[in-house]
Amino acid sequence: MAKQESKYGVQAGEPVGVIAAQSVGEPGTQMVLRTFHFAGIAASIATSGLPRIIELLDAKKTPSTPISKIYLNESSKKSFAKADEVAKKISEIEMRSITRRIVEDFSKGKILVMLNAQAMQAADLTAGHAAARLKKDLGLDAKVGKHGNIVIGTHTKNLKEVRAIAVKLTKSIVNGIEGAGRAMVAQDQKTQEFYVESAGSNIEPMMEIDGVDSSRIYTNDIFEMYRVFGIEAARTTLALELKKTLEEQEISVNERHIALIADAMTSSGTIQSIGRHGLVGKKESVFARAAFEETVKHLINAAAFGQIDYMRGVTENILVGKQIPLGTGSVKLSIKREEGKKKK
Amino acid sequence: MVKISDKCYVHLNGKAIGYVSNPQAYVKEVRTARRKGLISGEVNVVYMEKLNEIHINTDRGRARKPYIIVEEGKSRFTKELAEKLEKKEIDFAYLIRSGIVEFLDAEEEENAVVAMTESEVNGDTTHLEVDPVSIFGFTVNTAPYPEANNVARHLMFASYIKQAQGLYATNFNLRFESRAYILFYPQAPLVSTSTYEALKLSRHASGQNFVVALSTFYGYNMQDAVVLNKAAVDRGLARSMFYKTYSDEERRYPGGQKDVFKIPPATTEGYLGEHAYSKLSDDGVIEPEMQVEEGDVLIGKVAPPRFLEESIGAGGLEEKTRDDSTTLKPGEGGVVDDVIFTESPGATRIVKVRVRSLRIPEAGDKFGSRHGQKGVVALIVPHEDMPFTENGVVPDLLLNPHGIPSRMTFGHLLETLAGKASAMKGTRTDGTAFTQTGSDRLDEYGKIIEAHGFDKYGEEVLYDGVTGRPFKAKLFTGVVYYNRLHHMVSNKMQVRSRGTVQILTHQPTEGKARLGGLRFGEMERDVLVAYGASLLLKERMLDQSDKATVLICKECGSIGYRDYAKRINICPLCNSNNLVEVEISYAFKLLLDEIKSLHIRPQVGIEE
Structure with missing residues (x-):
């Protein structure tokens, strides 16, 4: 136990989820008023700020402004002409x-x-x-x-x-490619390489095109990432998108909080939203679900199927008035009954 | 033939009535007719170039503002007219009648080119402001130097001035307002404006001229707090009286029953005990000049029982009654100021009791200047500990200088300086908007102050009253008109350690009137969860809230009871005696009961 703790730096029983929620939620309240800034190039018209955060956490099937970045392979990335050729093949x-x-x-x-x-x-x-x-x-x-x-x-x-x-x-x-939108050549500020940015997302056929580095192709459509590359890629994309959106608003949140949210949303192998149709709606406890939304639905189902609440979560324990199984409540002290009986 | 695109539609009160081909000429014709008095002066017309539409508005509810008409670079309001107006040979109505002044609504203003002053008038100008101050409203114009302040501060001042305590009416001692505040020594502001004078507001002023130093005080005026001088408070600074009226009526009920004002007999239901009624006179109502405190009855009243059965039942000859007296709520008190008896239109008797209580400024009371600068008193400092100037002047109020730059209330600083100059010269200063430039004002006030032997920027060396040493920096001091706002701690303060609970949920009540607690809400709960303080959380949510001890059957998981006569625990469902005492929240017990009422049987499993 001691070994495990020192390895991870977070103590057992630490309510990391609540801390992550608070750490993202508090600066999030300051965001609302500061959306709809800067006008400029087509690419930067992408949804940002609170609407984008909501879109990500609600696990919307398609983003309202899909954008994909198509990076090129070694032989094409240095030349604008070659990049433009790729862009022409993509541009819808x-x-x-x-x-x-x-x-x-x-x-x-x-x-x-x-x-x-x-x-x-x-x-x-x-x-x-x-x-x-x-x-x-x-x-x-x-x-x-x-x-x-x-x-x-x-x-x-x-x-x-x-x-x-x-x-x-x-x-x-x-x-071009269906759903790819308008594609344009852009240049990376750091590496000076050329890549193609398109205002749509359909990466599967894009990967087939000559000169495209299919291992670096990127889209902000999490579900597309999931379909093409799998859940791990979706998780990384989700975390990246959340981080990017927050950084755009000059809000600094520790990466680990964001990573935890992305982990929680993808831990089941598919992408789950945070809300009654996703994570919260799939909580184990009947009381916890009933306390959140659609109280009657959950209680009726529980009654119909004779469900048992094992009282393992936070909400249900507060409801009945027990100590919560977290923090100082995660430790239990037990006495061996037999010894006590022997003394009698 | 007119092409569709050339047609300019004319809308009358939002409804299209036709079109014209030469909109400019049409609009001009309407305006000329209005100025000549051929059509009503209440008609406003606008040509919207971008839409190519004409809107004529004659309906009610439009805010309109007077402007002097300007033609060919000349104001119609000539010097001769100004002289005549001064001699009162003509009046404002004459100016409107003769087409010199006209009213524009918000839409027609879009077509107007308005000059602020006569010198700004040129060939394009169509109108001239009657007075440049009219770009502000009445309320804003009662504050000095509004042009030097941020707009947001104007809005704040406009809402604070409504909360100011003053002399709201000179017959206040005859009136029975449900709540009233009267300032003991209201003063006219040293720095006033033309609008303030025109409205004759100094006749019922709502503030006092405070000597203010822009200074910190050992951290006691951080974050918009202010520090007051104890000696000034003792001399009556911002002292006020709070009046509250309690009233009750002898209502009649169907069936000939009636409320009666009287000292309730001890047999009355809900009798509060002899002591509570001790201050009432024989007619059941309290007498003027009686000291009253919380829990005292002001108006004794007995009412017929709420339900019919109660009066018939029991078979007694005496009719049952219910106590419905008016009592002073917790935290209230004072002296009964006046009592009146009147009659309602329904010929029932009404009693009104007005209670007065003194409100001396104390820590927690709210003050505000006329520049949207509010603050709460954090400390009242003894005279000897206050900073003092070379001449021995001690400020009434210490304002934290950090509150100025970010709010951009430059008017506050100007007023400080002007107030100081006024106090030295002995005359009041005019602070009407746009009458002078800011630098001219600084020069003018600076000269007056300098002539009296002070620093022309209003800065003075102050000595710390505690140590006696001079402060390293010179401090900006002057006189500012402050309002005492009606948010006072003594009317709001409330404490509770334990007390009443709600009947339904067994949780503590909410709100001051019910002696309630402060809600420990969902977000506060999350904080404790995040910290992992599980026992503290349990204490908040259970032990100090709605803890209930219930007996739960180990066999069937339902709630049982204890039979005290037989001294055993019984489960009414399975007749088992094997029950355990469990502490749960009453809210959970209630939830189980409600589920049961839906014919669903919840079972509680016990783990040991």
């Missing part, structure tokens, strides 16, 4: 952003896509490129026609089918 361009008009010719079963030359130029795209992508993704017979328009043959004259394809067209992507 939707069909609708480059089209001027879509005309359906139901008699011939053709769809004419009139492109917006200005938007095409801005996106550095050619009609041929777009047509090829449509062919690849949707399996359509897309060709470049007169005046740089795209002509799509549908092989059907059915009104409904033609319309369905036209609708699909507007939603389709002509360049």
Whole structure:
């Protein structure tokens, strides 16, 4: 026991969770008023401050502003041109952003896509490129026609089918990776290396691209990290994101408190939120859950299934008026009954 | 043909009524008509360029403010008119009638270019402020030098002045206010403003001119605390009287029953004991000039029982009654000032008893200047221990200088200096906003002070009353008008070690009126949990709260009882006698009871 304690620096029975909660919660109260600062580059418009903290602790399935950082391998990271090439492959361009008009010719079963030359130029795209992508993704017979328009043959004259394809067209992507958002080349301040930053997150296909260092790819979407790399990566990302958000607000919280929160949220192997649907809702004690939220639901379930409260937590022990099993209450003194009896 | 985009919609009180093609000319026409008196002066019109919309407002509830009309760089309010106004040949209404002054609402102000002073008027100017001070409200303008203070401090002053004790009404001794505060020696402020004088506020002033030194005092005025001079307090500084009125009514009930004012007979339900009623006169009500303290009855009253059965039951001839007297609450006391009997519209008798009590400033009372600078008295220092100047002047109040820079209440410093100059010269100073520049004011007051042989910046050498040695730094001293605010400890202080508990939960009551304790809340609980102080936590949550000892059946886990006649413990469910005494919170017992009431049987397992 003594050996174990000296190894970890925290004594047995120390309520680390409560301390972590207080250490994050107290400076958190000062945060509310100081959100919505600095205007600037696209990347910094990411949700920050309290809304982001809430998003992380509630374990929202998708972040409101997903951002991914795609680092490049040794051969590509020194050159802007190579980085830009990768960025072009990633940057998501939707069909609708480059089209001027879509005309359906139901008699011939053709769809004419009139492109917006200005938007095409801005996106550095050619009609041929777009047509090829449509062919690849949707399996359509897309060709470049007169005046740089795209002509799509549908092989059907059915009104409904033609319309369905036209609708699909507007939603389709002509360049980049779906969900990746706009990607741009950025430079690391410390190492001077180039990397790609995109305003979306879909890292699996990104990793396939030539020149991408898939071992360093990063997204602020915790669930995506979990899907692609597993729970440990999700835990690290969660802790990193929490730490980053707090640091942005010039709030200094010891890393260990944040790490503990991330640990608690991922300890089950999946990501759990802090709240009635997550950690608190999965507490062992009926009383502790009933004391938090949805009192009636928990009591009814406990009654229906004949649950037993083993009184091992803090809340339930305070409720009945027992000493809590933490701190000075974590030690128990027992006397061997037999010896006492012998003396009689 | 007018294009849609060229149409300028006209909204009357928020409703579109049509469109015009030349909005500027239209708006001008409406204004001209208003100034000529062809349409009501209460009409306001605005052309919103960005929206290309005209709004005409004639409805009620708009705040409007008067402005002098300016045309082609010339104010319509000429010197001749000013002279006539001075001689009272014309009045303000004349100026409005003849299109010299008009009222603008918040929307029309957006179209106006307003000059603060006549010298600022140029070709673009459309209006002139009647007086530059009118950019502030009435309340703010009663404080001196508002232009030298931070806006947030104006708002704070405006709320403090409402809490100031003063001479709120000269007939206060005839009035029965539920709560009233009268300052013994109200003074007109040495530094006043035109608005203050116009409102004649010095006739019922609400403060006193304090001699203030910007000085610390052995740490007793940290964090907005102030130190007062005992001698000044003894001479009546900020001394006031607190009046509180208690009233009761002889109500009539359906069934012909009635409340009666009288000394309750000992048979009354809820009788408080002979002693409590000893100060009442024969009519059941206390007499004026009687000393009263907590627990004393002011108005003796008996009421019919709450429920009908009680009066019929028992078979006695005598009708049962209930005591419903008005008693002084804990912490209250004083002298009965006046008693009146009146009648309500329903012809029931009403008694009003006004109790007065002296409020001498003490540690814990709240004071504030006219610059949003409040402070609580932390110490009242004997005269001989207070710092004193070369001339033997001892300040009334010591204000901590750390409270000034971060609040940016420069007006407070200006008033200190102006107050000092006024006191020396023997005249009051005008501190109306925008009448002078700050540096001109400093020069003016500095000269007066210098002429009387003092430092022109208001700084003086002060000697420590305790050691007799001079302070190393010169201290800024002067005279500031202070208000005594009505938050006083003697009305708020409360202590409890043990006392009443709530019937339902067996937990201590809350609030001063119920002699309650201070809540040890969830966050406070978390602090003890975080510290690991499990026994202290248990003491707070159980031993000093709602500890209950119950008997729990070892066989079936339900709550049993002790049969004192047979001297055994019994479990009513399984008839077992094998029960143990367990200490639990009453709240938990209540929870078990409530669960039982839902036909769910909770069982408690006992571990040894």
